[in-house]
Amino acid sequence: MALEHAILVSLLEQPGSGYELARRFDRSIGYFWTATHQQIYRVLRCMERDGWVEVRDVPQDGRPDKKVYSVAPPGRTALSDWLAEPVEPESVRHSLAVKIRGAAFGDPAGLIAETERHREVHAERLARYLAGEQRDFPESAELDAGQRLQHVVLRGGIAYERMTLDWLDDVLATLRRLGGAPEPH
């Protein structure tokens, strides 16, 4: 499992509550790891039980109190150990690709709207990543090691979204060619 390690990394970058972590998993961490607040709260409890993280109750006014977590020495050790051991390259799961191949036995034209919807989602993600890049990694800035590593991961997210957009255009062209509108000649 890598969720606990993703949480360790996030807490090392910045301590925070389960709720704050959940929001980070919707944003910056979201382009390489996703998690719901349920998973996060559950895993945080396990990590606290194992001594990987420490909790501090922070009362707030106008808002519910929160528990701020930070990484304890055993957590740092656990992260180092995990960094040293190999992980398998991820396997992919794209239900849209299943649908595209399934369209051969159904209605290819009916998939166009769905594909366009996916395209919009990815275009939005790309715009968000590019805005984040401009904000956090401006040209000709002095970056420390942590920032350089964050930037290269973000570049991966950007490359992924660009590639996906190009592919979805290819898919749309293919679907349109099959469904009625013949290729111009």
Next chain:
Amino acid sequence: MALEHAILVSLLEQPGSGYELARRFDRSIGYFWTATHQQIYRVLRCMERDGWVEVRDVPQDGRPDKKVYSVAPPGRTALSDWLAEPVEPESVRHSLAVKIRGAAFGDPAGLIAETERHREVHAERLARYLAGEQRDFPESAELDAGQRLQHVVLRGGIAYERMTLDWLDDVLATLRRLGGAPEPH
């Protein structure tokens, strides 16, 4: 869940046993959906119970008998229904990216070997996809709708692997710049 639908698509393309399906999920279907034989056998039983697929016992000599599954009319309906309803764009999970960001709190140079290993795996996948493309979709061939859809999905796998290789090169350059070898100036 899309596994059952991926199985429906695969069985429509070609009926087969659970074992054969498992092998297809290691090859052609593997670049957009993965599944182990355990999952497949379990889901096949559910699909049979629901009348989505039909079984035929096929005795073989020199080999264990097999159960050949094919799609029944309710299965085709279920697939059409699923094709018509929207699915959410997949969320990503790249533990290597977690490691890269975690390297800021450990040893960036120690990640180089791991990254190179991932690079090799993706280079092999790309080579396999390209070989499959040459074999199944030669230039200037007349393709029917099903083949065109298979091809566009394969092109997606190829684009993904190419993008990943480029990104891993970027990652390696970044790690090397951080770990000892300073940037030339």
Next chain:
DNA sequence: CTTGTCTATGCAACGAGTTGCATAGCAGGA
């Protein structure tokens, strides 16, 4: 003759991830 690999199916247990719901105070708009 034993060891290993391939075909072929399957059980049992576990771990990871999702979904629905609950609580509870505060802020802002219809």
Next chain:
DNA sequence: TCCTGCTATGCAACTCGTTGCATAGACAAG
């Protein structure tokens, strides 16, 4: 005033996916 939405945490139940193991005949290599 009521309804919605945000912060903040959490339970319970469920589904999905993984891992280890078991069976069992055929065949090839050592």
